[in-house]
Amino acid sequence: MALNGSEKRPVRVADCSGANADPGEFMLYQAQNGPVDAITGDYLAEINLASNAEAFRAGKHPGYEPTALDGLKLTLPLINEKRIKVVINGGALNPKGLALEVQKICQEKGYDLNVAYVVGDDLMDRIDGILSADKGLVPHLDEVNPNVKLAKNTNDFLGNPNKPIVSANAYLGARAIKKGLDEGADIILCGRVADASPVIGIAQWWHQWSETDFDQLAGALVAGHLIECSAYATGANFSGFEKYPTEELMDIGLPIAEIHANGDCVLTKHPALNGFVTLDTIRCQLVYEIQGDHYLNSDVKADLSKITMKEIGKDRVYVSGVKGLPPPATTKLAVFYKGGYQCECLMSATGTPQSIEKKYDIYELQIKTYLKRNKLIDDFDILDFQRQVFLIGQPEVNPRSQIRGTTQCRIFAQAEKKETLYSLLRAQMYNGMQHYSGAHGSMDFRTALPKEFLAFYPGIIGQDQLEEGVHILEKNATAENLSVKKFSSGHVSVTEPLGRRHTYEPTNPVDLKTFGETAFRPLGDIALARSGDKGANVNIGLFVHTDEEYDWLRSLLTSAKMKDLMGDDWKPEYYVERVEFPGLKAVHFVVYGPLGRGISSTALLDGLGKGFADYIRSRYVDIPVKFLASES
Template structure:
């Protein structure tokens, strides 16, 4: 697959998709087979904000501890095999992580150079940025059809809603610069998830910053491996045909990136898991924005991407096209949004009786809050009914459901009023009321709200600082390098959305059977700020003609059911080479994961909800042969 005469593919192994991934994952990647580089993404959107106050108070190191654990376990192998390491783990304090890694190197006497990326943390300048330009544009503002959640942008100048973190999403420029200048291990703060992989591939193949097809291929490779085991069997809607034992101790993925940007996704054979067309299609469709996937170095056009299994646990990915990046990049601002609490109550019985019980409970609480003059002080007050009881239940728990009371208010006293209203009606409860007696979640606690803005890349001071080899970590000295800005950009435009291309008459597929969509289709979904995306795919050309003709925007709204509201907006595109239809639902998560009232705050369960909905599937797609082959 390699380009004639080009340097061999660079073999990049992922070691983390979140800060919960332990250090042994880094060790496994270095120990189980030959690799050239290790990358890891330890930062979810909320990590930085969650730790900001503790870090400023000297109660948190500012970086992700599991990354340092990985170095303690793996540094000997990194030194022995000359493995480059680029980690998105420095968080609020990449310099601090770099110093700790330097201490480990000095203790071992290894000849390794450590660096850290700077320029993403704008906390010291965010007030000036906002004073100069007012509220920075929201990431979704290009689309006039999108309605932002209530109070999304009311934090500017509000002393009750102070900003706690502000970080720009950086690309790969500083990473490549550090590698060009001799760094072996690079600690990043808030670079975009795929940027470490792009930086490694760009350095290895010496792509220029206008080699957009190649950079876009690196972006896709990074996207495919940056979510830990998501490419190798985790969070996989096709899990049912695999034994439970195969879904434990899953190997993390490896990308072999060619000089032209194409890649092979694979894994070490020593651990469980699997790399198939289906796992890679699922991961490609995870948390993307549509046909175009953005990074501050490149915009990847995914329309004609191709995914082909070439041998066991080896999947070839090609067809990505690159376009100039936007002149802006995402700016993640987190601020204190107020207070929130939640309570869980349970009821047992028939669906009709449980529904009436929860009606009574909600009526009692709201009436008491109205009487105390507090009902209108809530920003959010929801009574979410979870589950449906089993008919003729075999045990009490199988005949039991829950109601989740979720509340937010700028005033702490308002939430204490909710707890008092609950207690006021405590002995006037519905028949058989029960639940956890632990009221810690009912006590008001501060929550953070996410504002995804955009900022001009030209305003950022991106760079890399390389620790002097002869200096000790205590005697800290660095060489500073500026990494510049993109030499060519292209303004963002509203994302495309369209209905089925050349739809096929659904009646032409013959007899149908009403079955769950998941009997024929796999899917994956995830969160992006206030929004949820979902990609759904099938396996044959005929199935794809049916799927894309069935899944209009109107049909998706119908499948979403009672969860759809007029405030939401839907975008739809198609990926013909991988037989997928992709949607972005704007609005369900409100002001993001840190403050959303949804139980599924990351949108991960949305795909399985849609797959569970019944649709009329052509009978011939549901053949015994396909069941036997594990395709459905």
């Protein structure tokens, strides 16, 4: 849809953070290197809130993310001068506290800025009632699919005094943000809003969309998803990095979304900053951490099945074709609880591949025999010897140094009781002088000693159970004299059932023999990809560059082929969903189960699932020679 004369120009929204580690100067860079109307930032991963929750309640942590405050301190002069709107979720557990800190600076410096904070996501004071014994556990996010098998102990924390809940936050939408902007707020500090909600709220306020302008809201949801991960849209975490000079990957500038009145957007960046915005970087980000062809938010459901992208200039990619649908009546409820204790340690072995495998056979048998003899092995929730097919490192043949002929075996264990894990240490000590030839390790027992870990339960809660709103501080408000204007954002009025996610095999598959002569090469020689974690699951999207390559890719990549490519990592209890994005020449998969109970407690070394795409791209397949010639 073309813009007409009565429609407002696109709103220019700049991202300043994709995680709490992103430093404050990124916000400053976005404000000073070119025109922007608004700045958003995503400072929260699923573990942030929980890891700081107890320290915050004990008065040992401010509750908000310090890097968010750093950015505001640096940027407030320009925010005030250029009248830039700011909406970030750096308020974390304490958005009011962050708002008061910002208000204090504004008062001291004389900045004419209205500061607000969003309320309603933190349900810790209500969670016992929500999860009361008579009501039971709220549904798990993946329970809608009967094919998905939840990880061991997923549901056992309810009513368990040894596994207390430490945080419970609902994922809020954009309604409170838009309400705050409508009421004159300049800076809005949020807690656990959905990652793209700040962008949706700004675009909805700027263009004054109604809550049922679903196509436009869905377009803004996609725009928010594309810029929410910091430099991931401008060259970072990019599987096509090898074609670019190393210098271009240093000090990467963060992305900007120009969101049109119809919901279409252009992805770009400030020309003065490093990095690059291409069709490939934006496709990579689009397929990152999604759950198929429908992307959910509390305000809208985005149908991505017909999404298209095209480059319209240097560092400019136009995104369109997103269809909007009513949101579900529910939203995600992130519950973290003390899951017990875990430890890990590394043992090393040097030698030929055959001898190393035998050495680790001896080591694993010694440990398990001791634990079985003492009737302790069943007390472990996880006891994982990551060796052989999980071997960390591959010894060279005729190595030129000892380290190049050495491998490591990672032992990962979890149990409800600390004492159980100490028995693993005792087992190692018992066999300490009966070790395999040349046994050695890091001699660092800090990771081998039991430590508490947090487990994650992604539940579903009705949006009508939330009390979402925004509080705008009066200009004279202080912590001692809290004077605020309170606004409720109400509840979503039009919804549709959540439903099962789509999954299907190749549409009109092409006989692979028709593509001609092939070479047995890594899939990454022809396809780019990105992967990431979604709770217990890992997603991956792979794409190519021509229509013929896409016919080959989608015909090759069946669900069975993905299982085959996973090799020994595939387990029968996992489940795969598959969809296609023809407008992106992409095939997308969700693999349910590999991360167990999520990043905070998974046994996998790649707990965020980011390396999964590079692993799949490293797997060898029969690639048509003509495609390889065009790539080179």
